[in-house]
Amino acid sequence: MLMSRYHVLILGAALICLLAVLMAGCTQPTTGNGSPTPTPTTPVAPSQAFDEKDDGKQVTASLGSAFSLHLAENPTTGYSWNLSHSAGLTLLKDEFLPPPTQLVGAGGTHLWVFEAAEKGNQSVHGEYRRPWIPAGTVVFQDLEGGFYGIAGDDGKDYLPLNLDDQFRVDGLRVAFESEPASDAATIYMWGTPVNLTYIEAPQTYDLHVMVT
Structure with a gap:
């Protein structure tokens, strides 16, 4: 009777240990919020490098590959690159x-x-x-004889009353500052009339990438 009870205890302990091992194998490390810890991924090394001389070019990249872009920048002047990219490219660095x-x-x-x-x-x-200076795009409106305005990146339309001829280019990107021209009379029913206090066409860079 004593041997039988002893064997039962040994068998029960063995089953408990086996169950603990199985449960440990089915679990996954988690982060502090209880979510599974993501599996580390190996960074993709750039296989191509582009710079200023590639401005406006059409280049080719293989799906899953990486490429680098190097542009001169001097933040001490207050200027820096404002970069945007299409959804099919993932920014890694x-x-x-x-x-x-x-x-x-x-x-x-x-x-x-x-x-x-x-x-x-x-x-x-x-x-x-x-x-910190607002930016926008010069647009030509073929209304009431035609005129040029600025579609701001802030979603507002501006009707500059003193836009120089050199900036009257449809699609031109500009950085500008302005003051409301509340006392100005205009026949154009578009945008907010303003007087420009500063405007420049910033240096731009475009790279067209065909991913295959």
Whole structure:
């Protein structure tokens, strides 16, 4: 009787240990919020590098590959690159590389690394401007004889009363500052009348990427 009870205890302990091992094998490490810990991924090394001389070019990239973009930048002037890209590209790195000198005011290089995540025509667009100054696109409105306005990136339309001829280009990207021209009379029923106090056409960069 004692041997039988002893064997039962041994068998029960063995079953408990086996159950614990099986449960441990079915669980997955979790983060602090209880979500499964993501499996680390190996960074994709860039297989191509582009810079200023590739502005406006059409290039080719294989699906899943990565490429880097290097553009000169000098934040001490207040100017920096404002970059946007199509949904088929994944931004992997965005980093400013300081210059290899201690000279005050020296410029460096801005580095971006993208992964070609979707097939088809993809693009990268950059504007070198001061980020705190509003930006927009000059548009020609074929109304009431035709006129030029600025469609702001803030979603508002501006009707500049003193837009110089050099900026009267449909589709031109501009950075501008303005003051309301509340006392001005205009026949154009479009936008808010303003007087420009500052305007410039920023340097732009475009790279067209065909992902195959």
